[in-house]
Amino acid sequence: MAVTSARTSDRTMPPGLTRDQLLELYYYMRLTRSLEERLVNLYRQTKVVGGLFRSLGQEADAVGSAYALERSKGDILSPLIRNLGSMLVQGATPVEILRQYMAKGDSPTRGRELNIHFGDTVRGFIGQISHLGDMVPVMAGVTLSFKLRGQDRVGLVYVGDGATSTGAFHEGINFAAVQRCPLVVIVENNGYAYSTPTSKQTACASFKDKALGYGIPGVRADGNDVVATYQVTKEAVDRARAGEGVTLIELTTYRRKGHAEHDNQSYVPPGEIDRWARENDPLDRYTRELTTGQGIASSELEELDGRVRGEVDRATDEAEASPAPEPRDALRGVYADPAEVPALWYREGIRSAVETHERPSSWGTHDG
Amino acid sequence: MAETTYLEAIRQALFEEMERDPDVLCLGEDIGVYGGAFKVTDGLQARFGESRVIDTPLSEAAIVGAAAGAAHMGMRPVCEMQFIDFISCAYDMLTNYVATARYRAFLPCPMVVRGPSGGYVRGGPFHSQNPEAAFLHTPGLKIVYPATASDAKGLLKAAIRDEDCVLFFEHKYLYRRIKEELPPGDHVVPIGKARLAREGRDLSIITYAATVWKALEAAEQLEREGNLSVEVLDLRSLLPMDDDAIAQTVRKTNRVLIVHEDTVTGGVAGEISARINDLAFEWLDAPIKRVGAHDVPLPYAPQLEDFVLPQTADIVKAARWLAEY
Ligand SMILES: Cc1ncc(C[n+]2csc(CCOP(=O)(O)OP(=O)(O)O)c2C)c(N)n1
Ligand SMILES: [Mg+2]
Numbered sequence: 001m002a003v004t005s006a007r008t009s010d011r012t013m014p015p016g017l018t019r020d021q022l023l024e025l026y027y028y029m030r031l032t033r034s035l036e037e038r039l040v041n042l043y044r045q046t047k048v049v050g051g052l053f054r055s056l057g058q059e060a061d062a063v064g065s066a067y068a069l070e071r072s073k074g075d076i077l078s079p080l081i082r083n084l085g086s087m088l089v090q091g092a093t094p095v096e097i098l099r100q101y102m103a104k105g106d107s108p109t110r111g112r113e114l115n116i117h118f119g120d121t122v123r124g125f126i127g128q129i130s131h132l133g134d135m136v137p138v139m140a141g142v143t144l145s146f147k148l149r150g151q152d153r154v155g156l157v158y159v160g161d162g163a164t165s166t167g168a169f170h171e172g173i174n175f176a177a178v179q180r181c182p183l184v185v186i187v188e189n190n191g192y193a194y195s196t197p198t199s200k201q202t203a204c205a206s207f208k209d210k211a212l213g214y215g216i217p218g219v220r221a222d223g224n225d226v227v228a229t230y231q232v233t234k235e236a237v238d239r240a241r242a243g244e245g246v247t248l249i250e251l252t253t254y255r256r257k258g259h260a261e262h263d264n265q266s267y268v269p270p271g272e273i274d275r276w277a278r279e280n281d282p283l284d285r286y287t288r289e290l291t292t293g294q295g296i297a298s299s300e301l302e303e304l305d306g307r308v309r310g311e312v313d314r315a316t317d318e319a320e321a322s323p324a325p326e327p328r329d330a331l332r333g334v335y336a337d338p339a340e341v342p343a344l345w346y347r348e349g350i351r352s353a354v355e356t357h358e359r360p361s362s363w364g365t366h367d368g
Numbered sequence: 369m370a371e372t373t374y375l376e377a378i379r380q381a382l383f384e385e386m387e388r389d390p391d392v393l394c395l396g397e398d399i400g401v402y403g404g405a406f407k408v409t410d411g412l413q414a415r416f417g418e419s420r421v422i423d424t425p426l427s428e429a430a431i432v433g434a435a436a437g438a439a440h441m442g443m444r445p446v447c448e449m450q451f452i453d454f455i456s457c458a459y460d461m462l463t464n465y466v467a468t469a470r471y472r473a474f475l476p477c478p479m480v481v482r483g484p485s486g487g488y489v490r491g492g493p494f495h496s497q498n499p500e501a502a503f504l505h506t507p508g509l510k511i512v513y514p515a516t517a518s519d520a521k522g523l524l525k526a527a528i529r530d531e532d533c534v535l536f537f538e539h540k541y542l543y544r545r546i547k548e549e550l551p552p553g554d555h556v557v558p559i560g561k562a563r564l565a566r567e568g569r570d571l572s573i574i575t576y577a578a579t580v581w582k583a584l585e586a587a588e589q590l591e592r593e594g595n596l597s598v599e600v601l602d603l604r605s606l607l608p609m610d611d612d613a614i615a616q617t618v619r620k621t622n623r624v625l626i627v628h629e630d631t632v633t634g635g636v637a638g639e640i641s642a643r644i645n646d647l648a649f650e651w652l653d654a655p656i657k658r659v660g661a662h663d664v665p666l667p668y669a670p671q672l673e674d675f676v677l678p679q680t681a682d683i684v685k686a687a688r689w690l691a692e693y
Pocket of ligand 2: 161162188190194
């Protein structure tokens with residue numbers, strides 16, 4: 001894949017973005033990367049309980065797209081496993097992420113769910129489940145509610161190239177298209193679904209072509225160009241807000257790490273990962289763009305890097321000091337009512353269990 | 369002879385059946401080039417080629433549906449769910465289409481759906497499930513859930529040769545943790561037959577899958593500490609269920625504890641308990657008791673998962689209560 005810096009360098013100030021916003025995009029990308037690097041350290045120290053999923057090399061598409069939403073209007077997104085950056089943009093904090101991965105009792109899900117599977121509808125993100133594709137119909141419903149209530153709100157849902165093969169994806173995007181829901185669907189094409197290359201996932205030349213079948217516009221953009229990602233998403237968000245319905249956006253990027261930390265990527269052709277790292281790293285590209293194209297001093301970016309380091313360090317200290325969950329908390333919150341389900345009889349102690357079996361004095365009769 | 373893990377035993381069965389019958393093929397996500405998320409199918413594509421070991425799109429419903437169609441035409445597909453939790457995406461195909469095909473349309477579905485199941489691995493709510501009970505009340509499906517390497521191999525071979533659809537649950541906690549010397553030759557374990565995992569006189573634990581090992585651990589402890597003689601029956605097959613073996617152990621010990629990892633409400637234990645009521649009520653000296661998971665989604669944090677799932681100590685406690693009753 002050729003570097004597209006030629007395309008980005010003839011741009012002057014990108015439309016609709018202030019200098020501060022350009023720096024904010026940089027900040028969120030750097031925060032994503034640094035936070036994940038910290039997670040790798042914690043994973044190696046076995047402090048991360050489950051698997052670790054990286055978005056190395058994909059930070060721009062998550063950050064740029066989420067940045068096109070308006071938090072002040074109550075827009076909501078639903079991220080995928082590699083969209084940590086989008087959650088940070090919506091206000092998720094590093095300490096929350098770290099506590100989640102470390103299964104702490106004061107994590108957003110109180111230790112119930114893994115990694116970035118959590119949400120906050122107030123800040124504007126809804127946690128995914130593992131079953132891929134499921135969030136598309138859910139976000140169709142979220143945005144249907146915006147439409148029905150006449151609210152000026154927009155939804156954004158991410159799916160991977162792999163997840164587009166699920167029935168849920170198809171049903172959800174079709175439903176949203178028919179209902180003209182204010183929804184943006186981003187297909188994050190990072191080349192692989194676990195070990196499966198996109199050539200084995202779809203016979204389409206491009207994921208954007210799928211839009212044709214749903215009667216909605218389909219566009220494609222360079223997901224490693226944060227500003228391009230922002231712009232293409234912004235257009236789709238504006239369309240949605242104007243009542244013009246769903247847009248499918250394919251963002252092309254590349255998964256430089258394995259599916260999760262354990263995956264050695266033996267199935268990747270030699271040189272492919274290095275080439276992307278060398279020629280198409282979204283942070284490197286954006287750094288060049290800001291310093292060369294926008295005339296921002298490197299020292300200013302380094303200052304941001306320092307701020308991010310400090311934030312991640314503080315968050316790590318806080319998360320490490322967090323308590324483990326209280327075992328009995330597992331019984332709370334399955335239903336609104338009852339708020340807690342009972343522990344099983346053998347956990348209550350043998351005596352009380354014996355007492356629950358009231359025995360008549362003569363066996364099997366009632367005339368005792 | 370070398371010992372073989374539960375995981376390798378499954379792979380051996382796949383190799384041997386593909387070798388034996390050119391109509392056997394494997395379908396699944398990342399099973400070919402990568403060899404599967406747990407490496408169960410490692411080496412299979414290198415040996416049998418891309419057309420018999422197919423890396424599919426991420427589409428459980430299509431995997432199962434396509435397997436059914438190929439099975440109608442006389443092939444013997446083996447589908448892998450990357451985690452058995454994703455079998456829910458193929459629930460419609462399995463329960464509506466596959467399970468009824470023979471009965472309503474005289475179309476055979478000789479196929480297997482297999483995948484890593486179960487908890488105790490910090491997998492969280494969607495990588496730990498035991499959905500066997502969700503299929504137990506679907507006539508037309510068969511369900512097996514082996515606890516040993518030998519049974520894993522023998523039951524998978526039987527499942528592939530069966531004329532109907534068999535759901536083959538593999539416990540991922542057992543994949544690499546247990547191993548044994550496998551019987552030589554073409555080792556086939558008949559579907560529908562339980563296995564007496566331990567003989568005893570005072571009470572019976574009826575169980576399957578990973579909790580067989582917890583039951584055995586509990587039985588040893590009870591023998592050591594309480595002089596209790598505990599029998600452990602490993603069901604191996606849940607559908608069909610071995611009524612004879614169940615009745616036999618109840619008649620022998622007169623006290624029954626049913627243990628499974630799945631949640632208690634609506635779990636397989638309810639069905640087993642009802643069968644005992646039908647088959648051997650008069651032989652009981654105590655109420656039938658169940659040990660299983662609490663009725664909550666399975667949480668991720670170790671402290672929570674350990675609390676929710678049945679542990680050896682729970683089995684010991686419940687068995688003592690039953691013995692004293
Ligand atoms: C319905 C379903 N089937 C299988 C899986 C197992 N699985 C988890 S991630 C993954 C690959 C996902 O690829 P893609 O959608 O491209 O997302 P990426 O990991 O590349 O971000 C698979 C097969 C799942 N989570 N859900
Ligand atoms: Mg992908």
